[in-house]
Amino acid sequence: MTDRRDFDALIERAKAAVRADAPRTTELLRRLVRIPSVNPKFLADPALNREADVQDLIEAELTATGFATSRSFPLEGRPNVVGRWTGDDVRSLAICGHVDVVPQGDEQLWSFPPFDAEIRDGRLYGRGSADMKAGLAAGLAACRALRELDVRLAGRLEFHSVVDEEAGGFGAMAVARESRGLGAVLLTEPSGGAIRPWAGGLEWVRVTVRGRAGHSARRFASIYPSDPAAATGPRSVNAIELGVRLLASLRDLETHWGVTKHFPGMPPGMNTISPGVMVAGCGEGPDGLPTLLANPAMVPDICVVDFDLKFLPNETSADIRREFETWIARFAASDPWLKDHPPEVRWQLADLHFPPVDTPVDHPLVAALSESVARSGRTPQIVGSLGVTDAAHYAPYGIAAVVFGPTGGAQHGPDEYVELSSVIETAETLVETILRYCGTA
Ligand SMILES: [Zn+2]
Incomplete structure (x- = not known):
């Protein structure tokens, strides 16, 4: 590990790379939202059930970012995509997000078509924008910045892009089962910048x-x-x-x-x-x-x-x-x-x-997130999740799970949106957290 001042400088360069890449991150988010990936358990319509097409896009991003990728099919025709960099188990970390979305509901109630990814006043509107394609885009942006700076992490970084969170979580269940040895997972569900190490x-x-x-x-x-x-x-x-x-x-x-x-x-x-x-x-x-x-x-x-x-x-x-x-x-x-x-x-x-999630408040991932949030001038909010997420499926395998993600609104309702500035802020916090948690080789 480099000395403290070099490490701080590396963090600042990584965050600057995230900011410089913001237009590309926004564009990626728009592309993700424009592929309707409604969970087929809610509504069977091949034109809308395009989880696999979202996964193609994510896998291409991961490959371009130097990840070795693999696929598995927890449910027929519905692939999980996992990307891995090399690194040790002890400080290994996965960024996890789900590609499925809930149905758009009555389109008449939307101000913009639900899969157009319209941007107004700093908000991107669309089904799945906040929940949770923004989190996926932020996670990918953090990985891209590390790759651009040619950072070699000590702990292994993984990217888990899973199906079916909205209807049982059978995607994450399968990936978690295959992830023995993984130290921690950070789920980038929209949390409004709060750190959520607990869920009932x-x-x-x-x-x-x-x-x-x-x-x-x-x-x-x-x-x-x-x-x-x-x-x-x-x-x-x-x-x-x-x-x-x-x-x-x-x-x-x-x-x-x-x-x-x-x-x-x-x-x-x-x-x-x-x-x-x-x-x-x-x-x-x-x-x-x-x-x-x-x-x-x-x-x-x-x-x-x-x-x-x-x-x-x-x-x-x-x-x-x-x-x-x-x-x-x-x-x-x-x-x-x-x-x-x-x-x-x-x-x-x-x-x-859904097993409960009870990650200790002094776990290194919670500490890394808290420090990263605090250093950007915000007060870390550590609270529990009221709803359940895929974090539940990692917890039984001893994989410490924490939810942290961007700010959005109207999830599961009409006019779902995400604040674009929060997507970039999330990516900055993620890149710093990855560096602090995984360490450099
Ligand atoms: Zn979600």
């Missing part, structure tokens, strides 16, 4: 409550069981009413979690149990859902509720699953019907599973 975990869980079907004309028999007229014939058990009571009980668990647990850097009560889908009726089909949905004269015998369950960065998925199941078991034990017919709990709905 997320599970999708289905609870199925089963009752007993019957004719609604005999409902009175289950409400007034001691009435002599109710004595004959079986009593129905209404699964909708059981489901409603279960919901109320889980609302209590949610409140209990909100007031008894907390994690610094996260707003209190972000660990929620949100019912998202509820369907009830009669007759369970092979898919576990009711087959009869159009006859209120039948007392429903099945009620299915799907929850989006968020937990804190310092909790484990196993603990949360146990607490949730124990609560439901206690609830069921207090009910004369459910104690013998307990609700069924099924985890990992749609294969979705």
Whole structure:
């Protein structure tokens, strides 16, 4: 390593190279946004599902920047692209971004066509501009500047360009699995310049409550069981009413979690149990859902509720699953019907599973980012992510993950935009962070 003054001078030259290259970075971002890469799980339309074309462009940039690239296909026809420079494992770092975007929605609500990458007053508008083609462009700009200065890093620098973040993260999951030995990953999702070393975990869980079907004309028999007229014939058990009571009980668990647990850097009560889908009726089909949905004269015998369950960065998925199941078991034990017919709990709905991210605040990557932000005259903001990102898929492999990226707005809505100045500022911070974290050879 060169001495301190030389190192500081190198950082300044690298940042100057990023600034000098700003027009090219903006142009690259426009080209990325103009290739619609809507995740096909949301909307199947070959004209819009062009993740592979985005990857071609990114791979060409990586190759021109001296990366050895490789591809893998976590999902059919949907490639991940990974670029690698040489360097050691200990200080190895990946810059990671996703190429897929959410659908543009109603185009009438947009001020400019969503894939035109229109620039107005310093903002670039378009679906995927902030989330997160700007982060990809900033990452590539940082790598280009290092290449221009012919810097040899001590730690290996990698670039992970992945598919499918918006619908489960199966792209990053595959790359993370193949990245054993990697020290850290920096995800350039739009964070408004904040450093986000933490994110809660997320599970999708289905609870199925089963009752007993019957004719609604005999409902009175289950409400007034001691009435002599109710004595004959079986009593129905209404699964909708059981489901409603279960919901109320889980609302209590949610409140209990909100007031008894907390994690610094996260707003209190972000660990929620949100019912998202509820369907009830009669007759369970092979898919576990009711087959009869159009006859209120039948007392429903099945009620299915799907929850989006968020937990804190310092909790484990196993603990949360146990607490949730124990609560439901206690609830069921207090009910004369459910104690013998307990609700069924099924985890990992749609294969979705986001482990929490809890990178220590004193991790060298957080320190490198903080110092780089501070030296540009801004105050480092270290906070948790409310949403989940691909960071979740690296964490289980012991790869320290941090989110840091540009400033944008209206992500997932009409008129999504990114502040162009923040893209260049992000690239400057990235180049300095890479130098500080990976070191020079
Ligand atoms: Zn994103």
